[in-house]
Amino acid sequence: MAHSVVQGRNSESVVIWSSWSEFVAMGGYGFYVWGSVAMVVVVLVMEMIMLGRRRRAVFEKSARNNGGGSETAA
């Protein structure tokens, strides 16, 4: 693929998409391109949600474990 790239056009500014529907269609490869983008977004957002949950779980668990015990210790 590396050798097949169009080289000449990158110096001038080329308008790649003439309309939104053309952008969405991705030259007929829309399913594959947007399928990739969607999975990346879904998985990374899921990871961030799970990180937040994990952090909250630590606080909740420690609140249960300490349950006022920290005051007597202090």
Next chain:
Amino acid sequence: MKVELSALTTSPQVKQVNNAASERIHWFWFASPQTFYPLAGRMVPWFVWLAVLLCIAGTYVGFFIAPTDAQQGDAYRIIFLHVPAAWMSMFLYVVMAFWAGVGLVFNTRLSSMLATAIAPTGAIFTFLALWTGSLWGKPTWGTWWVWDARLTSELILLFLYFGFMALQAAIDDPRRADRAGAILALVGVINVPIIYFSVVWWNTLHQGASISMKSAPTMAMTMLLGMLLMALAFWMYSLATILSRVRSIILEREWHTQWCKEEIRRAS
């Protein structure tokens, strides 16, 4: 005797040695979870913002500036996600194995916690490399999957991440889990050069490296730029998630210490 000792401690050479020792100790200042925890907390928002900005820039270059490929059409645009994800999957494995190894040799618990924190993010990028590769393979090769060297070794990488996480989760004592995981991670490092050089060593369907250190770039500059921006974005994202996760791991493991109790009380 007393006089000699005091003379010794005040001699300039000894002072120099003491200074050198204290400087060396300073290096390990952040090796303690208690000092690393707030530092990581301060760094996370910076890496999040860098990731967002780089992702916007990379998406703009990749989808609006980079020209359509002469052979592959617009299907090639998957490269802007696929290659950075694949790079991160390999890079994070090496970093994970490194910190696991440091934890194993020097018995520094923060190093091991860092390795544990890296594994899920590494596994995620490995999965994304496989997923986007599959979606790229279908239109260009005509198949979702082949058992060739590059794809198979990348799948093994995913199983190595899963194995590391499963092994650590199966052992109750965290320090023992650290050591067992470290050995698995270190043995598995051999797979990373196999993935990287698989396209050279074997005849595979997968194309060669997108970027070579030896030759001038064969891609259009805008394609290269888009790919590098997305790679940096994934890198910053990884730093943010790993640092955030290691903070949770520190609290999970050390919640019984006084500073953790104070931190939890302060934050919740």
